[in-house]
Amino acid sequence: MHPSTAAQHTCAMMRLGGLRGFLSAVLAVALVAPALDTAWTSRTPSVTSLVDPSLRAGEVALVHTTTGHAGALSTSLAQLGATDLETDAAADTVVARLSPAALDAIRTDARVTVATSDITVVASGGIRGNKGFEKERLTDVAASLTATRAPFAWLRTTGEGVVVAIMDTGIADHPDLRGKVSARLDFVGDGNTQLDPAGHGTFIAGLVAANGSTRGVAPGASLVSLRVLDAQGNGKLSGVVKAFDWLLRNGKRLGVRVLNVSWGAPQATSYHKDLLSALVEAAWFSGITVVVAVGNDGxxxxxxxxxxxxxxxxxxxSYNDMGTLLTSDDVASTFTARGPTLDGFAKPDTLAPGEHVLGLRVSGLVYSDASGAPIGSTTDRYIHMTGTSASSAFVTGVAALVKAARPSATPNDVKGAIVASGRQVQGSSVTAVDAFSALTRNGTANAGLVPSRLLAKILTTAHQLNVNGVSWENVNWDVVSWDGVSWETVSWETVAWETISWETVAWETVTWEGVSWEDSVSAE
Structure with missing residues (x-):
């Protein structure tokens, strides 16, 4: 909607608070989201316990409690036969595999505010083949970088001063990433001591910011590793939410300005009701440009x-750069997922190289093809990947370059520059990223679009956002400043949730497809 009246130009009012846990808020509101009103009021709702009606005994549940009661609830559930217990007192959450008695108990326990299945998430895109690092394979590096025009952008900036967060399988030590990773956080909690037991995150990190024998798109940028996926590329929603919680608390202090998300789930509902959408939008409006792979289901x-x-x-x-330094032969990848989304957005926003891309390999890690046969040698330092994960890494690097060249640019500005500066490739109406042009090109992104109502509900119930009775759609979001929201200090413990019958709540689950670790490149 494009507001035009004086009332429609009302700006949202921001005010500060204290943070108890982004995790608490998004879980609670996610269950309430389908019943959200389009116009917000100042009513004070009553507290209720929202328990996923599809939750079954034997499943792992993610449970949010009233303030300060996570430990006591964990003890109670253990006494009732629950296993695999994990307690996060700071976020007032308990993860537990529920026994029948424990499941019955959480449905009536006054300490429980929200209980949901701790769903599994997996990475998108996979390692497709290995060529080692023979001299002739340098062409792969040059072809991909030349296709993005990153080397031309380096004449102005290499991304220095920008920190990029990689939310993935972790980032291992590698000669081409020496001194690059300023912080490593693990939200998997599987006891694995490897920095990256799957190799996917290290590959992404190298395409973004490597600065050794190979160079990433933004070799001057620094990295933060947020591990949310395990050695099989699987992760839990609880870990993803905790990672975003940490990012909102600490990202500004550490200088994080760009986030890469190279995993996804089939869209089950409008972005206004989707938990993952609320998470990425929170990062976006906090000043972090979020770059996401569309997936490989085209x-x-x-x-x-x-x-x-x-x-x-x-x-x-993704598009295929054909392994050449020419751009005239570039063609869109058939496997790239396409829109429209359930909300009618065309998608993707841009394209980048994604076929047979050369990147970093984790030393000592065994990479296997679809049959289970090992790919290459564990001493190899480089490997190939095909998938939109690689594509998203290239664009993540471009976003870092734009941010370094234009420090005051908002995420909307960065997206606008990337989309407006793209060049045509064969087989797609979507343009391919052009790093050099993006540094100076101005473009309009998200004009007139309404932010997630789920995120809005989180902020309004936490008294962080107030539109003074104006319909949500009638706010001119193009002129709203989000700078007044103190994302790291929002107080969520005072949030009270509406009493909602399950007939008014559409419980929406997220499912993920496994990574295909195929060796689709023949030896040369």
């Missing part, structure tokens, strides 16, 4: 995965 329409379906991200598809 060429059919309507296959883009969440959270790439959200308008407030830079969603990225």
């Amino acid at each position: 060429p059919d329409a309507g296959t883009v995965t969440a959270p790439a379906t959200d308008p407030f991200v830079v969603s990225v598809g």
Whole structure:
């Protein structure tokens, strides 16, 4: 909607608070989201316990409690036969595999505010083949970087001063990443001592910011590793939410300005009701440009995965640079997921190289093809990947370059520059990223679009956002400043949730497809 009246130009009012846990808020509101009103009021709702009606005994549940009661609830559930217990007192959450008695108990326990299945998430895109690092394979590096025009952008900036967060399988030590990683956080909690037991995150990190024998798109940028996926590329929603919680608390202090998300889930609902959308939008409006892979389920329409379906991200598809330094032979990848989304967005927003891309390999890690046979040698330092994960990494690097060249640019500005500066490739109406042009090109992104109502509900119930009775759609979001929101100090413990019958709540689950670790490149 494009507001035009004086009332429609009302600016949202921001005020500060204290943070108890982004995790608490998003879990609670996610269950309430389908019943959200389009116009917000000042009513004070009553507290209720929201327990996923599809939750079954034997499943792992993510449970949010009233303030300060996570430890006591964990003890109670253990006494009732629950296993695999993990307690996060700071976030007032308990993860537990529920026994029948424990499941019955949480449905009536006054300490429980929200209980949901701790769903599994997996990475998108996979390692497809290995060529080692023979001299002739340097062409792969040069072809991909030349296709993005990153070397031309380096004449102005290499991304220095910008910190990029990689939310993935971790980032291992590698000679091409020496001194690059300023912080490593693990939200998997599986006891694995490897920095990256899967290799996917290290590969992404190298395409973004490597600065050794190979160079990433933004070799001057620094990295933060947020591990949310395990050695099989699987992760839990609880870990993803905790990672975003940490990012909102600490990202500004550490200088994080760009986030890469190279995983996704089939879109089940509008972005206004989707938990992953609320998470990425929180990062976006806090000043972090979020770059997301659209997934590899093309060429059919309507296959883009969440959270790439959200308008407030830079969603990225793949094209094949054909391994040449020419750009005239570049062609869109058939496997790239395509829109429209359930909300009618075309998607992806831009394209980048994503076929047979050369990147970093974790030393000592065994990479296997679809049959289980090992790929290459564990001493190899480089490997190939095909998928939109690689594409999103290239665009993440471009976002870092734009931010370094234009420090005051907002995420909308960065997205606008990337989309407006793109060049045509064969087989797609979506343009390919051009790093050099993006540094100076101005573009409009997300004009007139309404932010997630789920995120809005989180902020309004936490007294962080007030539109003074104006309909949510009638606010001119193009002129609203989010700078007044203190994302790291919002107080969520005072949030009271509406009493809602399950007939008014559409419980929406997120499912993920496994990574295909195929060796689709023949030896040369």
